[in-house]
Amino acid sequence: MTNHQERIDLEAPLSGDFQAVVRLIIGGIAERVDFAFEEIDDLQLAVERLLAEAGTVGSVQFEFEVGENGISTSVGPLSERKVAEALADGEFVPGQLTLRRILETVVDSFGVEEADDDRIVVRLVKRKGIA
Amino acid sequence: MSSTNHQGVNSDLRRAASPERAREEDRQLLRRYHEGGDTGAREELIQRHLPLVRSLARRYAGRGEALEDIEQVGAIGLIKAIDRFELEREVSLATYATPNVVGEIKRHFRDKGWAIRVPRALQELNASMSGAIERLTGKLGRSPSIAEIAEELKTTPEEVLEAMEVGSAYSTVSLSTGPSGEEELDPLETIGDEDAEFERSEDRAALEPALERLAPREREILRMRFEEGLPQTQIAQRVGLSQMHVSRLIRKSLAIMREELLR
Numbered sequence: 001m002t003n004h005q006e007r008i009d010l011e012a013p014l015s016g017d018f019q020a021v022v023r024l025i026i027g028g029i030a031e032r033v034d035f036a037f038e039e040i041d042d043l044q045l046a047v048e049r050l051l052a053e054a055g056t057v058g059s060v061q062f063e064f065e066v067g068e069n070g071i072s073t074s075v076g077p078l079s080e081r082k083v084a085e086a087l088a089d090g091e092f093v094p095g096q097l098t099l100r101r102i103l104e105t106v107v108d109s110f111g112v113e114e115a116d117d118d119r120i121v122v123r124l125v126k127r128k129g130i131a
Numbered sequence: 132m133s134s135t136n137h138q139g140v141n142s143d144l145r146r147a148a149s150p151e152r153a154r155e156e157d158r159q160l161l162r163r164y165h166e167g168g169d170t171g172a173r174e175e176l177i178q179r180h181l182p183l184v185r186s187l188a189r190r191y192a193g194r195g196e197a198l199e200d201i202e203q204v205g206a207i208g209l210i211k212a213i214d215r216f217e218l219e220r221e222v223s224l225a226t227y228a229t230p231n232v233v234g235e236i237k238r239h240f241r242d243k244g245w246a247i248r249v250p251r252a253l254q255e256l257n258a259s260m261s262g263a264i265e266r267l268t269g270k271l272g273r274s275p276s277i278a279e280i281a282e283e284l285k286t287t288p289e290e291v292l293e294a295m296e297v298g299s300a301y302s303t304v305s306l307s308t309g310p311s312g313e314e315e316l317d318p319l320e321t322i323g324d325e326d327a328e329f330e331r332s333e334d335r336a337a338l339e340p341a342l343e344r345l346a347p348r349e350r351e352i353l354r355m356r357f358e359e360g361l362p363q364t365q366i367a368q369r370v371g372l373s374q375m376h377v378s379r380l381i382r383k384s385l386a387i388m389r390e391e392l393l394r
Contacts, residue, residue: 020296023296024292024293024296027277027292027295027296028289028292030277031276031277031278031288031292034276034278035276035277036273036274036275036276037264037274037275037276037277037280037295037374038274038362038363038364038374039274040277040295041363041378045381045382045385048382049385049389052385052386052389097341097342097353097357097385097388101357102357102385105356105357105360
């Protein structure tokens with residue numbers, strides 16, 4: 001995304017109690033690269049909706065690659081079946097709101113990478129100044 | 132002595148006659164608006180009843196929300212009451228508008244989900260953030276950064292982030308249910324039809340059940356965000372709420388939908 005990148009790793013319980021902490025950390029990281037209020041809100045929402053599909057048992061790792069132009073956030077490993085279903089490709093139907101549609105709206109790009117034990121990691125890219 | 136009494140009687144008479152005259156003037160303005168489409172009459176009605184909104188809003192001051200924000204929300208209730216008023220009603224506009232204004236304010240507090248206890252200083256910072264974001268968005272022509280918000284509010288970016296988190300707390304209980312879990316809507320608050328602008332969105336497509344659980348306003352906000360792809364700032368302008376409020380409604384609505392899908 002940019003030549004100079006900082007990396008921040010975090011592991012947090014999936015339990016809902018810690019989601020506010022994750023949001024706060026995302027806000028803190030995004031603030032460092034001068035994201036606008038609305039861009040921070042978008043990235044927080046993307047992660048929050050992704051975690052909502054991931055259940056509440058166990059923990060999840062976050063890897064933030066912070067560059068001058070934006071943040072690449074990896075979230076996982078997540079249960080492949082549930083998240084893959086939620087992210088399934090398909091034609092957009094007005095009146096329906098899928099996770100895929102939400103991510104397409106709030107981040108600039110996202111992708112799915114395979115992890116161990118048939119699980120996946122979702123990578124979200126949010127750039128600065130596009131919101 | 133008699134002079135004083137005389138003045139007192141006149142004053143009392145004026146007070147007694149004034150509400151009746153005001154009510155009649157309201158009726159004439161309502162007739163001009165509803166029958167003749169006179170939007171100037173509507174504006175005059177709004178101005179005439181803003182003191183009522185301010186008075187009602189003051190009852191909800193000191194709960195972590197700026198008074199001007201509460202007044203703004205209350206004014207939306209007033210406008211809805213004016214728009215929905217039926218001329219054949221034997222009730223004054225002030226009487227009809229009061230539950231609408233109170234209902235709108237109550238809904239606003241429910242939407243904010245202040246159930247979670249947070250330090251007062253953070254609540255106050257959160258309360259002032261909404262106005263700061265609106266001011267800066269207007270001034271800069273874009274969504275402000277956290278550093279810019281912090282500078283505007285003479286605080287640190289970390290405190291702004293914390294206050295954002297305070298404001299983002301929400302409950303996923305039904306939008307028509309209060310913190311007690313019981314229906315809180317005053318029967319009078321439900322008088323009139325749902326806002327026509329929001330109702331129209333229902334005709335756009337058959338809605339999935341999860342979306343149907345949302346109030347028309349929330350459905351319309353989701354449609355604007357995820358179908359039209361509008362940024363929060365534009366949605367906020369369209370629906371007359373602050374950007375922070377729109378953000379909270381989006382998050383809460385998505386959480387409610389997710390809950391519905393799991394049922």
